[in-house]
Amino acid sequence: SAVISQKPSRDICQRGTSLTIQCQVDSQVTMMFWYRQQPGQSLTLIATANQGSEATYESGFVIDKFPISRPNLTFSTLTVSNMSPEDSSIYLCSVDGGSGYEQFFGPGTRLTVL
Amino acid sequence: GIQVEQSPPDLILQEGANSTLRCNFSDSVNNLQWFHQNPWGQLINLFYIPSGTKQNGRLSATTVATERYSLLYISSSQTTDSGVYFCAVELDDYKLSFGAGTTVTVRA
Numbered sequence: 001s002a003v004i005s006q007k008p009s010r011d012i013c014q015r016g017t018s019l020t021i022q023c024q025v026d027s028q029v030t031m032m033f034w035y036r037q038q039p040g041q042s043l044t045l046i047a048t049a050n051q052g053s054e055a056t057y058e059s060g061f062v063i064d065k066f067p068i069s070r071p072n073l074t075f076s077t078l079t080v081s082n083m084s085p086e087d088s089s090i091y092l093c094s095v096d097g098g099s100g101y102e103q104f105f106g107p108g109t110r111l112t113v114l
Numbered sequence: 115g116i117q118v119e120q121s122p123p124d125l126i127l128q129e130g131a132n133s134t135l136r137c138n139f140s141d142s143v144n145n146l147q148w149f150h151q152n153p154w155g156q157l158i159n160l161f162y163i164p165s166g167t168k169q170n171g172r173l174s175a176t177t178v179a180t181e182r183y184s185l186l187y188i189s190s191s192q193t194t195d196s197g198v199y200f201c202a203v204e205l206d207d208y209k210l211s212f213g214a215g216t217t218v219t220v221r222a
Contacts, residue, residue: 001159031208037155042200042212090155096208102147102162103202103210108155 004106012112020079021109023093028073031096049076083113120213135186137201145204191220
């Protein structure tokens with residue numbers, strides 16, 4: 001299984017600011033994803049982070065609000081832009097090795113927006 | 115889109131008890147995973163089980179893909195089993211769609 005780290009593990013931010021979350025994997029992986037878990041809720045997919053091209057966003061999520069980078073096969077960033085209290089959530093990255101492989105999740109970034 | 119329903123939403127157990135969690139899904143899926151989210155928010159992989167039965171210690175899971183459901187069994191529950199259990203189905207392009215989860219509380 002892949003070892004995934006995220007930075008920061010938690011943060012408290014002011015309304016209107018932006019935060020960039022980093023996801024690092026210890027091996028090259030085909031697929032990387034970003035999920036959001038709002039308080040008391042389940043996980044929702046934000047986007048697929050594509051290596052070398054623009055991310056693919058799910059319905060309800062837009063690039064201006066959640067810009068994503070994936071410069072190589074082991075690293076990705078998610079930025080939460082112009083934050084509001086409604087963005088307070090746990091943000092998790094995940095990796096998938098492809099067909100026949102299970103998906104693994106990072107430890108998450110717990111974001112609180114005041 | 116696909117619907118993933120988990121039941122029950124909440125479960126309170128006395129230590130040592132057995133339980134069954136259920137996951138129903140509305141369409142054919144490529145694969146299915148069970149996760150345990152601990153109180154610190156970490157998602158722990160339990161089973162990768164597109165079909166059949168698997169066992170890992172006190173936990174086991176069965177997926178009947180043709181009938182679109184999966185079951186997670188917890189035997190001889192311990193307080194460390196507390197947390198939220200999610201099933202997630204794999205759609206095209208390896209995307210996961212999660213159920214709402216079952217919150218399990220095991221009392222000593």
